[in-house]
Amino acid sequence: MQARILIVDDEEGMREVCADTLELLESSVEVVQTGDPLEAEKILADQAFDLMISDIRMPGMDGVTLLGKAREHDPDLPVIMLTGFPSVDTAVASMKLGAVDYLTKPFLPDELLATVERFLDERRLRDENRLLRRQLETQRGRFGALVGDSPAMRKVFDVIERVADTDVDVLILGETGTGKELVARALHERSSRKSARFVPVDCGAIPENLLESEFFGHEKGAFTGAGSRSIGLLEYAHQGTFFLDELGELPALLQAKLLRSLQERKIRRVGGRAEIPVDLRVIAATGRDLKAEVAAGTFREDLFYRVNVVTVDLPPLRERGDDVLLLAEHFRGRCAEEMGKDVGAFSPEVREILREYRWPGNVRELQNVVRRGIAMARGDQVSVDDLPDHLVVNAGGTLGESAEGEELGFFDLRNRRLAAFEADYLARKLEEHGGDVTAAAKSAQIPRGTYYRLMKNHGLKAADFR
Numbered sequence: 001m002q003a004r005i006l007i008v009d010d011e012e013g014m015r016e017v018c019a020d021t022l023e024l025l026e027s028s029v030e031v032v033q034t035g036d037p038l039e040a041e042k043i044l045a046d047q048a049f050d051l052m053i054s055d056i057r058m059p060g061m062d063g064v065t066l067l068g069k070a071r072e073h074d075p076d077l078p079v080i081m082l083t084g085f086p087s088v089d090t091a092v093a094s095m096k097l098g099a100v101d102y103l104t105k106p107f108l109p110d111e112l113l114a115t116v117e118r119f120l121d122e123r124r125l126r127d128e129n130r131l132l133r134r135q136l137e138t139q140r141g142r143f144g145a146l147v148g149d150s151p152a153m154r155k156v157f158d159v160i161e162r163v164a165d166t167d168v169d170v171l172i173l174g175e176t177g178t179g180k181e182l183v184a185r186a187l188h189e190r191s192s193r194k195s196a197r198f199v200p201v202d203c204g205a206i207p208e209n210l211l212e213s214e215f216f217g218h219e220k221g222a223f224t225g226a227g228s229r230s231i232g233l234l235e236y237a238h239q240g241t242f243f244l245d246e247l248g249e250l251p252a253l254l255q256a257k258l259l260r261s262l263q264e265r266k267i268r269r270v271g272g273r274a275e276i277p278v279d280l281r282v283i284a285a286t287g288r289d290l291k292a293e294v295a296a297g298t299f300r301e302d303l304f305y306r307v308n309v310v311t312v313d314l315p316p317l318r319e320r321g322d323d324v325l326l327l328a329e330h331f332r333g334r335c336a337e338e339m340g341k342d343v344g345a346f347s348p349e350v351r352e353i354l355r356e357y358r359w360p361g362n363v364r365e366l367q368n369v370v371r372r373g374i375a376m377a378r379g380d381q382v383s384v385d386d387l388p389d390h391l392v393v394n395a396g397g398t399l400g401e402s403a404e405g406e407e408l409g410f411f412d413l414r415n416r417r418l419a420a421f422e423a424d425y426l427a428r429k430l431e432e433h434g435g436d437v438t439a440a441a442k443s444a445q446i447p448r449g450t451y452y453r454l455m456k457n458h459g460l461k462a463a464d465f466r
């Protein structure tokens, strides 16, 4: 969306300078200008702006009064005050109204640009956050704890919706951390079995020699150490949902026994004779390529087809587009509250990195990165400093490759390398000069305004170097 800026100054030359300078902004903006503050008041009453640039001394109405009027229509409107005669009084009066910055005439184009960009970025970020929150609100609870709005996830939700309240068995496929267990729970919660148990079993975590008795239970004295009768997990899940996690890890012998009980809907405890009826819905999950294992003969084909009546294919996080931001916002809210920290957002650079990163550990990895970011954050935002190094480094890609692993052309690669160099150079100069931007800019031999702008581009704050 194009940002709209109102310029109010009785001096036409000044308005022209501002308008011309704004043309240099990276994003194009729409500029409205007037020399009459009373006219400005009318314009503000029926048009929305993202920023106002206003002179202080004007005939008819002074800038501070106009600021007050503007805020009546938009309490958050950022305003830049231009003044030829900086006076402490007006500064204090308008600073109290918040989101105001001062520029003393004459100013350098870069000073104006830096201030305008900062305000516009803040406003954009705030709008985006508001949108994300609204999006989270509207879909909260619809699919249990599952967050997502991308086409790939909508497809998943659609399958959940259609099969949840049936008894068909479901196989959930997906890389590690994609939310397989969460989907299984959502299916259970939305079924008529929800008042009975959801029993998850990690097939890879139980030692092979104990698996059989864990699954089927055993009678007293069935084997050495079987002191008393014990019921198994299948029996325990009676009338509920049995979640076979990491199904691919199940040893061949158990595959056969499990298949038999699932088909006959009966189990027999180890060392026992009685057949015990069990009524179960089976949901299985795996991160392995079971089809290939069936083909290779390491996984039973009949069991595969038994549990794979319906497949839910969970896409990796990198294929879910802006869900990354939606999820990050979801975890931010939760973690900030848990930790009692008032961290309201991610810096624009951080959002960019989150969006670009490959997320081999998927949602679980994102959750950990956000938790760490909130814990590390010093201000009210998570900034690049608060991210683990490998995310920041990866954002630049390895030689010739982007974060997605695709080949980068010369120009893209050069731009990324240049950006990395800039950030590094600016930070080092700031460090050398203890956060004194004037001194850093002087030693770098570039104008101070430019230095500020570059710092902003890279999310650097002078205060962090003092």
Ligand SMILES: Nc1ncnc2c1ncn2[C@@H]1O[C@H](COP(=O)(O)OP(=O)(O)OP(=O)(O)O)[C@@H](O)[C@H]1O
Pocket (backbone or CB within 6 Å): 145, 146, 147, 148, 174, 175, 176, 177, 178, 179, 180, 181, 182, 183, 287, 327, 363, 364, 367
């Ligand atoms: N769509 C989602 N919305 C909200 N939280 C999610 C989502 N997907 C995953 N999570 C969270 O991410 C973490 C990992 O999810 P889960 O344990 O379900 O993944 P998994 O696919 O079973 O992983 P693994 O293969 O490693 O067992 C959990 O804390 C879960 O709550």
Ligand SMILES: [Mg+2]
Pocket (backbone or CB within 6 Å): 180, 181, 245
């Ligand atoms: Mg799991």
